[in-house]
Amino acid sequence: MKGVVQVRSGLPRSAAEERLLNEHFKALLAADERIEPLDWMPEGYRHFLIRQIAQHAHSEIIGMQPEAAWLTRAPTLHRKAALLAKVQDEAGHGLYLYSAAETLGVDRADLLDALHNGRQQYSATFNYPALTWADTGAIAWLTDGAAVVNQVRLRDTSYGPYARAVRRICQEEAFHVRLGYDTLLALCRGTAEQQEMAQEAVNRWWIPAVALMFGPPDTADAHADARTSAIGAAMTRRSMTWGIKRNTNDELRQRFVDNCVPQAERLGVTLPDPAIRWNQDREHYDFTPVTWKVFRDALAGGSQGSRRLAHRVAVHQEGAWVRAAVNAFAGRREAVRAPS
Numbered sequence: 001m002k003g004v005v006q007v008r009s010g011l012p013r014s015a016a017e018e019r020l021l022n023e024h025f026k027a028l029l030a031a032d033e034r035i036e037p038l039d040w041m042p043e044g045y046r047h048f049l050i051r052q053i054a055q056h057a058h059s060e061i062i063g064m065q066p067e068a069a070w071l072t073r074a075p076t077l078h079r080k081a082a083l084l085a086k087v088q089d090e091a092g093h094g095l096y097l098y099s100a101a102e103t104l105g106v107d108r109a110d111l112l113d114a115l116h117n118g119r120q121q122y123s124a125t126f127n128y129p130a131l132t133w134a135d136t137g138a139i140a141w142l143t144d145g146a147a148v149v150n151q152v153r154l155r156d157t158s159y160g161p162y163a164r165a166v167r168r169i170c171q172e173e174a175f176h177v178r179l180g181y182d183t184l185l186a187l188c189r190g191t192a193e194q195q196e197m198a199q200e201a202v203n204r205w206w207i208p209a210v211a212l213m214f215g216p217p218d219t220a221d222a223h224a225d226a227r228t229s230a231i232g233a234a235m236t237r238r239s240m241t242w243g244i245k246r247n248t249n250d251e252l253r254q255r256f257v258d259n260c261v262p263q264a265e266r267l268g269v270t271l272p273d274p275a276i277r278w279n280q281d282r283e284h285y286d287f288t289p290v291t292w293k294v295f296r297d298a299l300a301g302g303s304q305g306s307r308r309l310a311h312r313v314a315v316h317q318e319g320a321w322v323r324a325a326v327n328a329f330a331g332r333r334e335a336v337r338a339p340s
């Protein structure tokens with residue numbers, strides 16, 4: 001079926017042609033084939049993808065900050081080397097994703113502008129502070145653990161460049177989760193003070209992970225802003241019809257909790273939710289539902305939002321000379337290659 005209809009968007013077309021292209025797009029989705037950059041796609045699909053991939057990329061690069069703050073204070077050389085590799089991986093994830101977004105016809109500089117001006121969002125998870133070394137463990141175990149659960153399903157997402165970027169990201173995230181678990185395990189096997197440090201970090205990162213990494217609840221409740229939740233539900237439905245999302249937010253959240261409980265038991269930490277218990281009938285762990293109130297409180301709960309963005313903007317400005325050098329080099333290479 002591939003290659004039958006490959007068009008550049010933006011060309012004027014008749015309604016009949018549009019219908020044909022739309023039918024072909026739907027047939028590709030139904031056959032579970034990937035949509036590639038030169039395939040025709042509905043504008044809504046393109047916009048939805050740009051929004052999600054950009055938000056994803058922004059989260060990766062802003063998400064470097066809480067852990068990076070501990071690079072100069074890592075307890076050993078090995079811990080520092082591993083954390084450095086992890087933080088650099090997050091930068092790489094941002095790069096894969098900005099590249100994937102660019103295949104949809106947007107410019108990386110514009111996306112970064114939108115992040116810096118607050119027109120596009122990043123995950124509010126990373127507005128929470130990393131107060132002790134143990135937070136690096138909790139972030140990697142819980143937020144990367146949540147990211148893996150979410151993104152393993154995005155490997156099958158319908159847009160080819162996004163799916164391929166996510167596949168690579170997942171391999172690296174799996175290492176991050178192990179690293180976080182290992183960092184916490186060392187503390188949990190240490191002194192009473194170290195165990196307490198691990199527990200407090202888990203207490204701090206549980207809600208940002210369980211509430212924010214999976215997005216809002218699937219259904220409206222008494223605390224839902226009716227308009228937002230209706231729009232959210234409609235967007236989830238469209239996203240699933242388009243094969244972008246493969247599971248609902250709450251399905252993935254449940255999978256995450258089911259993964260975490262036995263791991264927490266092995267670590268010897270308590271997940272800060274008294275409602276967690278095995279439910280034999282459902283064959284899942286029960287936990288306090290992430291209602292709209294829980295979600296909104298978590299969105300507002302991080303204290304570092306303005307600091308994260310200000311730091312990001314300052315780093316971008318400091319890096320202007322690197323971008324100028326790269327552009328100058330590319331220009332020189334073009335000039336050398338151009339026939340005289």
Ligand code: BYC
Nearest residue numbers: 056059060063064090122123124144147212213214215232
């Ligand atoms: N924070 O869009 P909706 C990582 C907003 S980083 C702030 O329907 P959806 C890592 C949302 O913008 C990778 N706002 O949510 C890096 C919208 O508001 P507007 C993170 C949020 O699509 C470093 C409104 O709520 N992973 O792994 O159902 C170190 C309605 O939400 C958040 C991805 O990005 C939030 N968290 O679900 C460690 C994966 N959530 O725009 C680790 C790809 C929602 O209407 N992304 N809002 O004003 C996704 O799967 C989905 O976009 C999300 C959100 C699950 C994040």
